[in-house]
Amino acid sequence: MAYNKVTEVDVAALTKIVGADRVIYPATVHYDHDQMKSVRSLPDVAVQPINDDEVAKIMAYANVHTIPVTVRGNATGLMGANVAIEHGIALDMIKMNQVLEYDPENLTITVQNGLRIRDINEYLADKRFIYVPAPAMKWATIGGNASTNAGGMRAVKYGTTRDYVRGIKVILADGTSLQLGGKTVKNSSGYDLKDLIVGSEGTLAVITELVLRLIPRPVITIDVLLPFDSVETAIKVVPKFLEAGIIPTGIEFFGSREIGYWEKYAEKQFVDHSGGGYLLLTFDGSNKDAVQADYERALEIAKNAGAKAPVLMNTADQAALVWEARNQLLTAIQATTPAMDEVDIVVPRSKIAAVLEQVHQIEETDQVRMPNFGHAGDGNLHIYICQDNYSAADFAVKVDIVIRKLYQVAKNIGGEMSGEHGIGYAREPYFAAFYGADRVALLDRIKDAFDPKHILNPDKVFPVKGETDRPNRPLELKN
Structure with a gap:
């Protein structure tokens, strides 16, 4: 697709729609990346609408003049979905916040x-x-x-x-x-x-x-941290909870390695150091007795499966510290390396332990550090590929090799490419190989129906015919 570059005439037209104070031209480097910063591309101009009417007028103008538009919020994405690959207009929604x-x-x-x-x-x-x-x-x-x-x-x-x-x-x-x-x-x-x-x-x-x-709002909420000898041992308990009819609000997993990174990043001590792997469980509900009963049954199942002494969150400060650590694991890992990339495959819950074993094998054979954590209750793994001492060029090659292997693991085990972070730009080259030409062709027709000129967020999710071709697409993944 041939897109038009934003000109002074276009900037004047956009300024007439939203006012000069909400047009950033030329766009600043604030707009050229997301949280991961592995994909960078600067839009020509950023525009900050405050209501639907302004958005509609911006889109109508961009459509008539074939200017690409990339919608953007607080840029916490990890796959480059909100990065303006074809430049054009960054539609910054941050002022539509009511x-x-x-x-x-x-x-x-x-x-x-x-x-x-x-x-x-x-x-x-x-x-x-x-x-x-x-x-x-x-x-x-x-x-x-x-x-x-x-x-x-x-x-x-x-x-x-x-x-x-x-x-x-x-x-x-x-x-x-x-x-x-x-x-x-x-x-x-x-x-x-x-x-x-x-x-x-x-x-x-x-x-x-x-x-x-x-x-x-739940009447009661209970958090508990369960230490195990290893992450794999911890993960194997999760299907036992579900099989027993216990459905916690959340089941998070992480290892002692990741906690060590957080302690250095936050300059704080974690509440426990007895485990090689941890499950962080939350129970909530409106019936205190029922929630307490599920909690106690879960502890019994975990103990029988090798859990060490549970760490009960008896104070608000203790609970806040544990959740702070969990919420900051990504940024803590990011602080340990010059650059990193991420895969957030999702697999059947009963297969997480087997997948983690293969992740460790890839980490060893490909000699790349791959910290990980995730949502044990829904099978979503967050795996981070760290640059460390590799040059930027060597790391790019390493990332491609490792991503192909991880996607093959997910495909073999009945999983999907992404559980929640999306495909964006960074993973678009792998989409067709994972899902096949028939699905891509169907998605392409849907895209045409909504956006015939392909001005909305081009180069994202899957290879759309007519958009910029990206070379070196991965080989087909095996069934």
Whole structure:
């Protein structure tokens, strides 16, 4: 696809739409990367709308003039999905950050795209209801979470972001505004376009508003840290919980190596050093006796499977420290190396231990450090490939080799490429090899229907015909 570069004439037109104070031209380096910083590309201009009408006018103008548009929030993504590969316009949604309506009668809250998860939680802090999805990066925007269908640390019991989006307002590539879904609980009225756009990483439409489902605030919450001799031993307990009918709110796993990185990063001591691997379990609910019973049964199962003495979170400070460590593991690992890349494969829960064994084998055979942690309750592993002493060129080769191997492991075991971080730009070259030409062709037709000129977030998720060809695509993965 041949895109037009933004000119002074275009900047003047965009300024007329939003005002000079919300046009950044030329765009600053703030806009050329995401959290991982492994993909960099500078947009020509950044524009900060504050309402749907402005978004619609920007999109209509970009569509007429064939200017690519990349939607952006707080840039907490890891796969380059919000990086403007073809330059053009960065649509910075951070000023669209208002709570539009709180409706406890319908258990919903309506918010704008750029509102942070932290802000939603703070708004609801004194209310009877909560928004459940809990990604580690609380400064991520809700629009970004919806665009990748983020999961977080409560997905094992409550599900992912998609399960809590009742409705969305979107602006299509040509500026058309659509309301998809709303406050209704049920909908069997044709194709579910809302759920198609949630998780589409900004390639189909611009989400401007979201109607989010709320649930009653749990009466009781119990956190417990379970040390084991190894991560593999810890992981093998998870299917035993589920088989016994115990479904914790969250089941997180990490190892002593990762905790060591966090201690150095945070300059704090973790609450326990007895384990080589840990499970962090949360139980919640409205019936104290039922929650306590599940908790006690889980401890018994864990003890019989080799758990050491549990670390009970008896004080708010202790619980806060443990969750701080879990939430900061990514940034702690990032601080140990000049650069890193990440794979967040998701596999059947019963296969996590087997996958981790293969991860360790790859780490040894390919001589690359690969710290990891993740969501044991939903099978989502976060595996980090660290540059350390490799040159940038050698590391790029190493990353490609390791990613191919990890995706082959996931494919062989019935997994998927990503559990919550998305495909973006960084993993787009591997998509067709993993899922096959037939699926890519179908997705290509969907893209054409929503965005005929392919101006929305080009070069992302899967290889779209007519967009810039990227060489050196991986070989087919074996079935």
